[in-house]
Amino acid sequence: MAAINNDWLEALKDEFGKPYYKKLFETVNQEYKTRLIFPPADDIFNAFHLTPLHKVKVVILGQDPYHNHGQAHGFCFSVKKGVEIPPSLINIYQELHDDLGCRIPSHGHLTKWAEQGVLMLNTVLTVRAHQANSHRGIGWEEFTDAAIMALNGQNRPIVFILWGAPAQKKEKMLTNPNHLILKAPHPSPLSAYRGFFGSRPFSQTNDFLAAHGVEPVDWQIEE
Numbered sequence: 001m002a003a004i005n006n007d008w009l010e011a012l013k014d015e016f017g018k019p020y021y022k023k024l025f026e027t028v029n030q031e032y033k034t035r036l037i038f039p040p041a042d043d044i045f046n047a048f049h050l051t052p053l054h055k056v057k058v059v060i061l062g063q064d065p066y067h068n069h070g071q072a073h074g075f076c077f078s079v080k081k082g083v084e085i086p087p088s089l090i091n092i093y094q095e096l097h098d099d100l101g102c103r104i105p106s107h108g109h110l111t112k113w114a115e116q117g118v119l120m121l122n123t124v125l126t127v128r129a130h131q132a133n134s135h136r137g138i139g140w141e142e143f144t145d146a147a148i149m150a151l152n153g154q155n156r157p158i159v160f161i162l163w164g165a166p167a168q169k170k171e172k173m174l175t176n177p178n179h180l181i182l183k184a185p186h187p188s189p190l191s192a193y194r195g196f197f198g199s200r201p202f203s204q205t206n207d208f209l210a211a212h213g214v215e216p217v218d219w220q221i222e223e
Contacts, residue, residue, distance in 0.1 A: 004045050006052040011150040015143055024139030028126055036129035038065050039072035046074025047121050048147075050114040057117040057214055058159045058205055059151060061167040064124035067132055075120040077187075078110035091187040091196065096219055099200045105221045116217050121147065123166065145173065152176050157212035159205045163187055163196065180208045 004012065015021050028044075031037050039046075062076025066086060071079045077089050085093070085108040093104045114120055123144045128134035148170055151158060158179045162168045164186030174181055184199035185191040206216035 004048050006049065008048045008053050008147070008150075011053055012143070012146055015146050020139045020142050024143065027138050028135075031126070031128070031135070038067055038127050038129060039074050043072070043074040044125050047076070047114065047119055050075075050111060051117060051119045053150060053154070055117045056119045056151060056154070056158060057156075057209060058113075058161065058217060059119045059121065059148075060161045061148075061163070061170060062120065062122040063164070063166050064122055064133055064135060065127045067127045067130055067134075069129070072127070074125075075110055075114060076122045077108075078114075078120060079108040081107045081109045083108065087189045088187045088192075091189065091192045093221075095187070095197055095199070096202055098197070099202045100206075100219060102202075102220045105223055107221075107223070110221065112221055113217065113219070118217060119151070123170070145170075148173050152179070157209060157214055159208055161201050161205070164191065180205075 028037075032041050060076060065072035065074075066079065070083050071086065073080050077086075077092060079086060079089070089108045093102075096102045097104055110120060121144060124133070124135050124140040125144070126135045126140070151160075152174055153176070155176065155178050160174055160179060160181045162171060162181065162183045168183055171181060171183070182199070182201045182204055184201065185194040185196045187196050202217075202219050209216050
């Protein structure tokens with residue numbers, strides 16, 4: 001695992017010494033040695049690497065990584081170029097188009113968002129190939145909860161985008177009045193028509209940031 005080495009390290013360093021994390025580290029190492037696990041080990045902490053704590057202005061919470069070949073690369077909802085765009089991201093792009101008029105790109109590589117301060121964090125950071133939720137309950141949730149608590153402690157404006165019930169369970173941790181919480185059903189085809197479409201999270205995010213003197217996000221993903 002590529003170690004976290006930016007300001008997230010200071011925020012999360014206490015976690016690395018806790019018994020649950022030592023057990024998690026051993027479990028994940030063993031899983032990578034004996035099974036096909038996604039994302040590649042060096043990509044596990046990419047969301048932290050590309051979006052340092054002091055730069056975070058938006059948080060999008062996912063669940064666990066995509067579990068088919070070549071998809072997951074350490075950011076929720078994002079896939080590398082050349083990989084078919086997953087159904088949930090197709091729906092995110094449709095809402096982005098309807099909300100802000102953004103062109104829908106031919107790929108699902110979202111690192112442009114991460115580089116602007118959008119932390120795209122799954123609550124579970126690894127998964128067995130072709131087995132959704134297979135690493136739920138091994139300790140990742142405790143680790144990503146610590147990251148969410150660190151974000152909650154930041155007193156600058158931050159927008160939390162919580163899509164679907166698992167992400168919305170984290171709302172109780174978000175107590176800082178300086179932050180905005182946006183909730184909607186998950187963009188999955190199973191639930192997008194229950195209120196994800198039409199929820200306009202991207203314009204609401206940018207309106208909130210601009211109103212607080214923070215540069216809005218350029219959500220347009222280029223080809």
